[in-house]
Amino acid sequence: MSKYIRAKITENTPVNKGHNLLVLSSDNIQQHPLPGQFYMIGTDFSYDPLLKRPFSIFRETSSAEGGELQFLYRIKGKGTERMKEMKKGDTVNLFGPLGNGYPMPGKNFTPVLIAGGIGIASLFPLAEKLSGNIHFFYGARTSGELLMLNELKGLVKKELIISADDGSEGRKGTVVDALNVFLTSNPQLLTSNFLLYACGPSPMLEAVSKFAAEKGIKGYISMEENMACGVGACLGCAVKTKKGYKRVCKEGPVFEIGEIVW
Amino acid sequence: MNLTVNIGKLKLKNPVMTASGTFGYGEEYSEFVDLNKLGAVVVKGLSLLPREGNPPPRIVETPAGMLNAIGLQNIGIENFIREKLSFLRQFDTSVIVNFFGDSIDEYAKAAERLSAVDGIHGLEMNISCPNKEADWRIFGTDPKGTFEVVSAVRKVTDLTLIVKLSPNVTDIALMAKVAEDAGADAVSLINTITGMAIDIKTKRPRLGNITGGLSGPAIKPIAVRMVYETFRAVKIPVIGMGGIMNSSDAIEFLLAGATAVAVGTANFINPSATNDIIKGIESFMAENNITDLNELTGGIKSPQIEMEASGAE
Numbered sequence: 001m002s003k004y005i006r007a008k009i010t011e012n013t014p015v016n017k018g019h020n021l022l023v024l025s026s027d028n029i030q031q032h033p034l035p036g037q038f039y040m041i042g043t044d045f046s047y048d049p050l051l052k053r054p055f056s057i058f059r060e061t062s063s064a065e066g067g068e069l070q071f072l073y074r075i076k077g078k079g080t081e082r083m084k085e086m087k088k089g090d091t092v093n094l095f096g097p098l099g100n101g102y103p104m105p106g107k108n109f110t111p112v113l114i115a116g117g118i119g120i121a122s123l124f125p126l127a128e129k130l131s132g133n134i135h136f137f138y139g140a141r142t143s144g145e146l147l148m149l150n151e152l153k154g155l156v157k158k159e160l161i162i163s164a165d166d167g168s169e170g171r172k173g174t175v176v177d178a179l180n181v182f183l184t185s186n187p188q189l190l191t192s193n194f195l196l197y198a199c200g201p202s203p204m205l206e207a208v209s210k211f212a213a214e215k216g217i218k219g220y221i222s223m224e225e226n227m228a229c230g231v232g233a234c235l236g237c238a239v240k241t242k243k244g245y246k247r248v249c250k251e252g253p254v255f256e257i258g259e260i261v262w
Numbered sequence: 263m264n265l266t267v268n269i270g271k272l273k274l275k276n277p278v279m280t281a282s283g284t285f286g287y288g289e290e291y292s293e294f295v296d297l298n299k300l301g302a303v304v305v306k307g308l309s310l311l312p313r314e315g316n317p318p319p320r321i322v323e324t325p326a327g328m329l330n331a332i333g334l335q336n337i338g339i340e341n342f343i344r345e346k347l348s349f350l351r352q353f354d355t356s357v358i359v360n361f362f363g364d365s366i367d368e369y370a371k372a373a374e375r376l377s378a379v380d381g382i383h384g385l386e387m388n389i390s391c392p393n394k395e396a397d398w399r400i401f402g403t404d405p406k407g408t409f410e411v412v413s414a415v416r417k418v419t420d421l422t423l424i425v426k427l428s429p430n431v432t433d434i435a436l437m438a439k440v441a442e443d444a445g446a447d448a449v450s451l452i453n454t455i456t457g458m459a460i461d462i463k464t465k466r467p468r469l470g471n472i473t474g475g476l477s478g479p480a481i482k483p484i485a486v487r488m489v490y491e492t493f494r495a496v497k498i499p500v501i502g503m504g505g506i507m508n509s510s511d512a513i514e515f516l517l518a519g520a521t522a523v524a525v526g527t528a529n530f531i532n533p534s535a536t537n538d539i540i541k542g543i544e545s546f547m548a549e550n551n552i553t554d555l556n557e558l559t560g561g562i563k564s565p566q567i568e569m570e571a572s573g574a575e
Contacts, residue, residue: 047479228527245314
């Protein structure tokens with residue numbers, strides 16, 4: 001049974017300009033999250049912001065006091081501005097893990113992960129679970145929005161290709177550009193076993209989906225939408241799919257690539 | 263300590279219900295809430311046929327509140343009966359089905375169908391959703407339309423009939439009186455208040471549907487006032503809702519005249535909110551030596567109100 005719990009902040013530190021790592025500990029954390037699942041977190045009982053915010057699980061660890069959950073987040077609005085001000089020892093309210101998470105690839109598949117900006121938060125635990133046996137494309141608008149680069153370099157065993165739209169880090173251009181170039185020079189990879197996992201801003205996911213459709217690539221994307229309940233009750237986070245509206249919080253956040261109607 | 267309250271033929275074990283549209287079909291929250299402890303579960307509004315709902319974004323947060331424009335997305339009455347009702351039958355709580363139609367005929371057909379099934383204990387008619395086409399609003403905002411649609415439903419059902427009223431009217435007490443005259447067993451109020459929000463950077467409306475319904479603590483004072491006005495105008499029970507976040511809020515509605523309360527947006531913030539509110543009401547009663555919850559209903563005290571009640575000048 002999932003519970004609505006309070007957890008103590010053990011760390012809330014900047015990892016890059018505009019991005020923090022939040023570490024929560026509680027002896028009430030009972031369920032192990034899967035890569036791609038999320039938690040609803042609220043900073044306090046104030047009514048502004050009113051709603052909790054969904055955060056992808058970045059890492060789960062255990063300590064002497066019990067479970068520890070790590071979240072990587074971008075400071076972009078009222079909720080995360082408030083969260084940034086929270087200190088070690090403060091408490092937050094949360095529930096989860098929620099959503100479906102990424103399906104694991106079969107043995108013969110070649111997983112290719114594509115993250116845009118803070119999308120790394122959701123794909124990093126998948127990369128860890130796959131022991132780094134992946135190709136990883138990571139892009140952002142500019143170098144300041146690329147996170148956990150050293151950790152990725154230590155983890156990814158196949159290709160790791162970094163890009164920035166403005167050329168300030170790695171390749172200049174989008175992650176889709178980078179993927180396209182890579183596949184053009186490695187056409188042997190484009191077999192039926194090629195499996196894509198993508199998480200990032202909506203325009204990036206749309207571009208990835210279109211590219212995948214052109215090349216006949218299979219895979220999964222993790223979606224984002226304004227959310228209120230997180231448990232499938234309010235129908236607020238609906239996205240249009242080929243089979244009608246689906247809830248990002250319940251049928252998602254991970255959908256089959258090609259399922260979303262853009 | 264007595265927490266039971268009567269709504270029409272229903273005897274609820276306590277006054278705390280869920281607000282339609284915020285609790286899914288019950289199962290969504292069953293991990294967080296012991297449904298057996300609730301006064302009643304009110305399910306997401308149903309229509310005869312399934313509905314797709316509005317394009318996203320469907321919700322947006324506002325100060326101390328949220329706007330929603332879900333667009334009455336639902337699985338339809340037959341799918342509900344087939345797929346969802348057996349889950350709810352396992353629990354020792356009252357199941358109230360919220361429903362709506364596009365015409366008087368559809369309302370009556372829906373009510374008739376729902377009344378023929380085991381496991382449904384009461385009906386709540388939604389005549390007040392703000393996210394529907396303009397010609398539909400007549401049921402919730404025009405007294406004649408309200409009377410006709412409630413009368414038509416009353417004729418086809420013996421279940422406890424609750425009419426959910428819109429706050430988007432000049433005189434909600436009048437609308438409640440009309441519903442009572444047409445045969446309603448209770449009225450519930452308030453539904454959300456029509457509102458909108460605009461993104462000043464893109465100049466676009468922040469909801470796919472442009473306008474939506476405002477809920478949450480922001481609307482609570484309006485809801486309390488409307489419950490107070492309605493309580494004084496009708497003899498049937500009033501179910502109060504609108505921004506109830508905790509037991510203090512719930513008790514405020516009881517004092518204003520509510521016999522029972524419904525918890526909506528609070529479920530999103532604290533999925534165990536309904537259970538917490540029941541516990542809080544029990545503690546309040548114990549601390550204040552209240553043995554029967556019904557003593558609280560309409561218990562607001564004011565010399566002015568007492569003077570009016572006694573007919574003094």
